[in-house]
Amino acid sequence: MRTSSRVVQALILAVVVGLCVLLAVTTAGHLEQRGIRSGFDFLLEPAGFSLGESMLPVDAADSTLLAFVAGLLNTLRAALPGAALALGIGILAGFGRLADNPLVRGLASAYVNAFRNIPLLLQLLAWYFILTDLLPAADAAMHLAPGIFLSKSGLSVPWWGETGFEIPEPGGFGIDGGARLTPEYLTMLIGLALYSAAYIAETLRAAVLALPPGQRLAALALGMSPRRAFIDVLLPQAWRAALPPVTSQLLNLFKNASLAVAIGYPDLVSVAGTSLNQTGRAIECLVIVIAVYLLLSLVAAAISHRLEQRTLQGRPA
Amino acid sequence: MRLDTLRRRFFGDIVNTGLTLLVLAALMLWLPPLLEWAVLNARFAPDIAACEALDHRGACWGVVAEKARFILIGRYPADEAWRSILAAGLIAGSWLGVATGVLRGRSVIPALALPPLVAIALLGGGLGGLQSVPTELWGGLPLTLLLTAAGMAGALPLGIAVAYGRRSSLPVLRGLLTAYVELARGIPLIAALFVASFLLPLFFPDGVALDMLWRVLIAIVLFAAAYLSEIIRGGLQALRTEQLDAAAALGFSEWQTQRWIVLPQVLRAVAPSLANSAIALFKDTSLVTIVSLYELTGSLGLALSGDAQWRPFYLEAWIFIAAIYWAGCVLLARISRAKPLRP
Numbered sequence: 001m002r003t004s005s006r007v008v009q010a011l012i013l014a015v016v017v018g019l020c021v022l023l024a025v026t027t028a029g030h031l032e033q034r035g036i037r038s039g040f041d042f043l044l045e046p047a048g049f050s051l052g053e054s055m056l057p058v059d060a061a062d063s064t065l066l067a068f069v070a071g072l073l074n075t076l077r078a079a080l081p082g083a084a085l086a087l088g089i090g091i092l093a094g095f096g097r098l099a100d101n102p103l104v105r106g107l108a109s110a111y112v113n114a115f116r117n118i119p120l121l122l123q124l125l126a127w128y129f130i131l132t133d134l135l136p137a138a139d140a141a142m143h144l145a146p147g148i149f150l151s152k153s154g155l156s157v158p159w160w161g162e163t164g165f166e167i168p169e170p171g172g173f174g175i176d177g178g179a180r181l182t183p184e185y186l187t188m189l190i191g192l193a194l195y196s197a198a199y200i201a202e203t204l205r206a207a208v209l210a211l212p213p214g215q216r217l218a219a220l221a222l223g224m225s226p227r228r229a230f231i232d233v234l235l236p237q238a239w240r241a242a243l244p245p246v247t248s249q250l251l252n253l254f255k256n257a258s259l260a261v262a263i264g265y266p267d268l269v270s271v272a273g274t275s276l277n278q279t280g281r282a283i284e285c286l287v288i289v290i291a292v293y294l295l296l297s298l299v300a301a302a303i304s305h306r307l308e309q310r311t312l313q314g315r316p317a
Numbered sequence: 318m319r320l321d322t323l324r325r326r327f328f329g330d331i332v333n334t335g336l337t338l339l340v341l342a343a344l345m346l347w348l349p350p351l352l353e354w355a356v357l358n359a360r361f362a363p364d365i366a367a368c369e370a371l372d373h374r375g376a377c378w379g380v381v382a383e384k385a386r387f388i389l390i391g392r393y394p395a396d397e398a399w400r401s402i403l404a405a406g407l408i409a410g411s412w413l414g415v416a417t418g419v420l421r422g423r424s425v426i427p428a429l430a431l432p433p434l435v436a437i438a439l440l441g442g443g444l445g446g447l448q449s450v451p452t453e454l455w456g457g458l459p460l461t462l463l464l465t466a467a468g469m470a471g472a473l474p475l476g477i478a479v480a481y482g483r484r485s486s487l488p489v490l491r492g493l494l495t496a497y498v499e500l501a502r503g504i505p506l507i508a509a510l511f512v513a514s515f516l517l518p519l520f521f522p523d524g525v526a527l528d529m530l531w532r533v534l535i536a537i538v539l540f541a542a543a544y545l546s547e548i549i550r551g552g553l554q555a556l557r558t559e560q561l562d563a564a565a566a567l568g569f570s571e572w573q574t575q576r577w578i579v580l581p582q583v584l585r586a587v588a589p590s591l592a593n594s595a596i597a598l599f600k601d602t603s604l605v606t607i608v609s610l611y612e613l614t615g616s617l618g619l620a621l622s623g624d625a626q627w628r629p630f631y632l633e634a635w636i637f638i639a640a641i642y643w644a645g646c647v648l649l650a651r652i653s654r655a656k657p658l659r660p
Binding site: 005008009023026029030099100102103104117118119120121122129130133227255258262272273283289290297 | 325326327329332333336337340341373486487488489490493499500502503504505506507508511512515516518519520521522523596600601603604606607614617618629631632635638639642643646647
């Protein structure tokens with residue numbers, strides 16, 4: 001029995017290794033035919049393309065590695081604030097769906113239903129169309145609030161610039177001063193946040209509804225108002241149950257940030273795509289993308305594990 | 318009493334009253350202009366001059382009529398359009414049949430697995446006197462439905478096999494399968510589609526050239542199977558061990574136990590989760606437009622991006638597509654609640 005299972009395992013391993021070798025040989029042959037070199041040395045060579053926007057200044061003469069790093073930073077720059085927004089909106093909408101008030105409940109339900117049942121890519125395309133086609137041009141920007149302007153070329157907000165803290169104001173060719181968030185960035189931020197928030201709202205609602213009804217009744221019997229019972233008794237317990245699915249939603253948000261490639265926001269995947277087209281090194285570029293995402297998943301898993309431990313410790317004896 | 322409950326719900330205390338007034342104010346501010354745009358000022362005929370004259374004060378629903386054929390079936394040859402429509406109808410019909418309970422029990426699995434195969438034969442042609450249509454020309458709603466249905470039909474058996482493999486007593490097999498599942502679940506679907514698009518052609522030996530559609534379908538099946546295997550594994554773990562004891566007492570062989578006792582119960586128990594995966598896949602098929610397959614989302618772009626006259630009415634056409642996706646998701650969600658595998 002023992003030997004036979006060893007033989008079977010050796011056989012499985014041999015088949016898998018054999019397949020890998022076969023793939024490697026075939027692939028190497030194809031690469032040679034097409035005159036594509038392999039290896040990661042291209043990372044140190046000039047990228048040959050510049051990024052539409054980036055926290056690091058990257059132009060065509062900079063190394064491909066720098067472009068990849070800038071792409072990853074762009075992913076994080078959209079996904080991290082997106083996750084915070086999603087959490088906030090998701091909690092609000094989740095409460096809304098549980099509210100006594102039928103108007104609030106109806107509104108929250110309509111939002112969750114609409115945003116969960118339309119593909120994220122389609123939602124991003126709509127936001128992008130609205131932000132780039134329907135808004136007024138930069139010289140006729142909408143003045144949303146003091147120092148905040150919205151137009152086809154993006155959202156200008158007060159920020160530190162070359163001359164210290166600047167408040168944007170209309171100039172000759174549009175809006176001068178402050179920081180400008182591009183339509184691509186805004187699309188990612190709004191799209192990711194609203195899509196994930198709808199899922200988070202559902203998760204929270206399910207967690208509250210899954211609590212034993214006795215919890216609420218006991219709180220009411222102790223003389224708590226329904227709202228106090230919700231906040232002090234139901235919510236802390238529901239939060240514990242909701243934590244793992246909510247972290248998995250936030251991880252999904254990071255993976256969904258890769259849709260940026262469809263609207264031209266230079267995230268990691270879109271940089272990899274451009275570099276792949278420039279150098280032909282498909283394997284290397286995709287290996288980088290896959291490795292980075294696996295690493296992000298690992299980090300997220302570790303964080304969520306820590307959070308769960310800490311929340312569980314907070315449980316009364 | 319009733320009136321009292323209503324009043325308490327809308328105006329129970331200060332917070333509730335405030336919320337009610339806030340929502341009412343928002344509705345009064347937004348609903349009339351929306352109604353005006355969508356209905357009162359709208360143009361329903363595909364008349365570009367009338368639409369342009371509107372200057373977006375009303376919706377131009379005419380764009381849907383003008384572009385419907387292209388959005389719905391993409392670049393599929395116009396003379397053969399009926400095949401495309403029939404293929405979409407078969408798949409959507411099978412979903413409707415399961416959701417409404419017309420198809421149930423033992424007929425569910427063949428009813429969901431066969432339509433995508435028939436749809437492939439119908440769309441591709443080349444047999445029975447049907448003109449052959451290359452896969453690059455398949456598009457629109459039939460392609461969206463095909464990718465979902467064929468993806469699920471391929472991923473379910475694979476997912477079941479992987480779930481069983483991960484319970485095997487062979488550490489090597491378990492390790493390899495765990496690595497596959499974690500890899501597939503860790504990466505975004507786009508990365509998998511890029512692999513299908515750029516890497517798979519390098520992996521195949523000379524003379525074997527698969528169309529993009531088949532490569533993408535392979536990627537989708539492998540991607541979805543990883544998620545399905547986790548669902549099935551959860552179902553296997555949740556099964557009560559008494560069931561196995563009872564089967565053993567009745568003299569069932571290992572294979573018989575799995576085939577007649579374990580798997581039917583597990584599939585029934587996880588059917589809602591499987592339907593949720595189908596919904597996720599249905600929405601995710603929109604990503605294949607990034608590797609140049611023009612399903613519903615892609616054909617919307619194809620229909621409008623090159624047409625300067627109609628492009629300004631993108632939003633109206635978008636609402637049409639969004640409504641189709643929404644209806645598809647609701648239909649699939651009905652399946653998850655229909656307890657379809659009940660005999």
